[in-house]
């Protein structure tokens with residue numbers, strides 16, 4: 384099914400909602416509108432690539448310009464067109480869309496020796512006032528470089544199978560990754576190096592998440608677990624280069640970036656090697672002399688990318704829409720939804736939130752959205768820990784991942800590897816990795832009957 388005319392589908396949804404043969408109370412068709420009035424209706428491989436349905440004409444133009452830029456391939460400077468040169472000197476990919484393919488999520492390497500594409504490795508070492516960059520490799524491992532400059536080396540993943548069983552005895556196996564560096568160009572890493580593997584997350588609904596009022600997010604935090612439900616939830620505060628101050632982090636797997644502008648400039652610098660006003664110097668740790676001496680596509684005063692382009696990209700990223708839910712009237716899906724609540728998955732995956740003002744993006748303002756995240760950090764236990772603090776996030780904490788769009792992962796990204804490092808092979812494994820504050824919820828899932836587990840998974844696949 385591929386429907387672009389939203390009003391047509393909206394109308395048919397209402398009909399389904401009224402004529403469904405489910406004996407229970409009729410479902411409010413609005414439940415399908417995960418992104419409120421911004422929601423689009425598409426279940427094709429392009430489902431994550433559309434602008435918000437209610438976007439103004441001007442905002443649509445900005446979206447198109449940014450879209451173009453998101454797909455642009457960067458080349459080594461100097462090139463005949465200076466508009467897209469400045470790649471590297473070291474980098475991980477040559478375009479945003481190489482990692483966020485079709486605005487979906489990246490896949491980890493599936494076997495030892497396989498290349499890293501959608502997964503990157505963040506690095507740091509403990510310093511006197513908190514973590515600092517790894518001295519010779521910086522804050523990210525860059526496995527690629529332009530001609531004449533050494534890449535930082537190679538990385539490989541190794542998976543160990545960890546066996547387990549559901550409450551009814553049915554066995555399962557989880558795969559735990561280990562990362563191995565080789566051919567390191569600048570000697571061994573610091574013995575205290577902390578490595579955080581992260582896949583590229585899907586790009587939908589980011590402007591809506593940015594428009595959730597800070598008070599709403601902080602209102603859900605319960606750092607000392609005063610209500611004794613075993614779930615705390617803490618905000619992350621990180622330095623925003625865009626705002627010039629420390630502020631509430633919302634983006635990244637640990638809420639480690641504040642605004643889309645921060646995230647975009649950071650990605651250009653760390654992932655592609657493009658300098659901007661916020662990151663005016665090339666990404667070359669002191670020992671990497673060939674990197675520092677390579678021809679740049681700009682200067683610190685006139686960086687490789689001008690602010691206007693960042694604005695276009697932010698216009699694109701803000702407006703990428705969330706697709707509507709499917710099958711909301713299916714009896715099994717509805718049973719799964721009840722189980723999701725009963726298992727208290729909702730204590731972190733908040734089903735309903737209202738956005739506040741959205742300066743520059745009126746289409747995103749005051750929308751009733753269903754992101755299934757509280758935008759807070761949670762201790763998820765040793766199994767998922769990266770042991771690498773990030774801002775105020777500890778080495779065991781992660782942002783509650785928004786679950787909207789999760790059921791379209793396979794369609795859009797052609798794989799269903801989930802969690803921050805893509806270790807989970809599908810939704811069930813992602814839940815089974817939950818521990819720490821989510822241990823009790825995980826146990827409720829693990830000990831459900833087979834039928835209930837299937838219903839819960841059907842519900843998540845409808846998102």
Ligand SMILES: [Ca+2]
Nearest residue numbers: 469470471656
């Ligand atoms: Ca560059």
Ligand SMILES: [Ca+2]
Nearest residue numbers: 520521523525
């Ligand atoms: Ca690096």
Ligand SMILES: [Ca+2]
Nearest residue numbers: 605608612614
């Ligand atoms: Ca609590």
